[in-house]
Amino acid sequence: MPDQGHNPNLPNAAMTHAEFEGLLCEAVDGTLSPADQERFNAHGAGCDLCAPALAFAQQGHRLVRGLPEVEPPAYLLQKILNVTSEVPARAPRQQESRRWTGLRPFFGVVLQPRFGMSFAMAFFSVMLMLNVTGVKVTDLRYVDLRPAAVKSSMVRSYYETTGRAQKYYENLRFVYQVQSALRDLRNATNSDDTQQEQPQPQQPQPKPQQQRQPGDNTSEQPQQNNQRYSAERSPMQLAAAPASNNVHQISFCADDRRTA
Amino acid sequence: MxxxxxxxxxxxxxxxxxxxxxxxxxxxxxxxxxxxxxxxxxxxxxxxxxxxxxxxxxxxxxxxxTRQERLTDSLDASPTQDEDAPTPAQQLADTKAGPEQRVQSGQTQKLVQAALGKLSPELREAVILRDLQDMDYREIAKVLKVPEGTVKSRINRGRTELARLLQRTHRQVM
Incomplete structure (x- = not known):
């Protein structure tokens, strides 16, 4: 067989292999013109290379053509009708969203849930700050948004807040001072009451082991001990006590009370 | 509808x-x-x-x-798990009936369908649109957005490959 694809054994067929292959599909489908079909058949009958290709193509065509039409399930039509009847509710929304198609690349990223939550938290924080600093959004005017006005407002807010905090802590210190003074006063009152309400013994038992000498008292309150000493000791004991001016006076007082 | x-x-x-x-x-x-x-x-x-x-x-x-999920079952594999059941090749090897009669049988249709599924999507869609949907070359070219010559070539290659595939797997059939 020559390289050009011509078959020298077929005088009426001036058809190459490439041409045969190009017409193969139409020949199998039967859409070739009678003249072309005759040339095609002639080439196919005499060419050992093209004949198997024709046979395979016809075989494949016949096998696929032999596949029957499949009957769709009976419920499919009703299912499709049910599904498509729900579609119109979403269709207008889709048309409406087409207006924003140009902005979708930008907003598509921004409208993600994580960004949405971040924006919500930022908005909440700003509103909280404005509420704490006493700024009302409805009271804001264009004039208030000038840099000088914003600066003076911020300075004023700073000093007001600082002053408020300072005043609070000073008030707190004053309260502590008052509370401590009241506590001291209460303690002093309680100690006086306990001294006055302490009863005198009827028959005091001498306890020479526990008698304290004036030189033994090393406590920090010598005056109180002296007072208790005079109150607890009987006149007899006082008489035996070392002579001092105070003791004599007290003993005299006791004698006067007894004579009366 | x-x-x-x-x-x-x-x-x-x-x-x-x-x-x-x-x-x-x-x-x-x-x-x-x-x-x-x-x-x-x-x-x-x-x-x-x-x-x-x-x-x-x-x-x-x-x-x-579904490219990753697609099964790559061989045509030699039996559709049932029963080892004694005849393979599709054995079923197609039944020479008592002619090719047209075999095509009419359900098993043969399954084999052709399986072979059709093994074609590349380009060849498969061209063959289906032409031989099963009866569309002409111009319509197919419009649907597939390719020239008519490409459509004819794909149809021809699809048919030939289908027949060769079945013959290679089940030599007795053809």
Whole structure:
């Protein structure tokens, strides 16, 4: 067989292999013109290379053509009708969203849930700050948004807040001072009451082991001990006590009370 | 609607080889058709071509999505787990009946369907549109968005490869 694809054994067929292959599909489908079909058949009958290709193509065509039409399930039509009847509710929304198609690349990223939550938290924080600093959004005017006005407002807010905090802590210190003074006063009152309400013994038992000498008292309150000493000791004991001016006076007082 | 449902279902079934997938895809095609009905232009082509293009696009998308999940069963594998059951090759080896009679049998149809599923999607869709949907070359070229010469070439290659595939797997058949 020559390289050009011509078959020298077929005088009426001036058809190459490439041409045969190009017409193969139409020949199998039967859409070739009678003249072309005759040339095609002639080439196919005499060419050992093209004949198997024709046979395979016809075989494949016949096998696929032999596949029957499949009957769709009976419920499919009703299912499709049910599904498509729900579609119109979403269709207008889709048309409406087409207006924003140009902005979708930008907003598509921004409208993600994580960004949405971040924006919500930022908005909440700003509103909280404005509420704490006493700024009302409805009271804001264009004039208030000038840099000088914003600066003076911020300075004023700073000093007001600082002053408020300072005043609070000073008030707190004053309260502590008052509370401590009241506590001291209460303690002093309680100690006086306990001294006055302490009863005198009827028959005091001498306890020479526990008698304290004036030189033994090393406590920090010598005056109180002296007072208790005079109150607890009987006149007899006082008489035996070392002579001092105070003791004599007290003993005299006791004698006067007894004579009366 | 009944007419198009039948046509679309057959196209989907022959392309996927699965009745369940064909059902789902048919439903999707109708939903898509219903939503984009306003975009249909009568001057650009027949309604059948438009519907077929929609179906074809959906099938190609489905093919890409399920590429990893697709089964690669050999034609030699028996469809049942029974070891004593005859293989498809043995069934096709029955020479008592002629080729046309074998095509009529259900098992042979399954084998042809399986062989069709082994073709590349480009060849498969061309063969299906031509031999099963009876579309002419110009319509197919419009649907597939390729020249008519390419369509003819794909149809021819698809048929030849299908026949060779079946013959290679089951030598006695052809």
């Amino acid at each position: 009944r007419q198009y449902q039948r046509r679309i279902y057959n196209l989907c079934y022959r392309f996927t080889g699965s009745a369940d997938e064909a059902e789902d895809l048919t439903q999707e095609v109708f939903i898509k058709m219903y939503r984009s009905l306003s975009s249909y232009d009568l001057e650009r082509g027949a309604f059948v071509s438009w519907v077929t293009t929609l179906t074809r696009n959906l099938l190609v998308d489905h093919f890409r999505k």
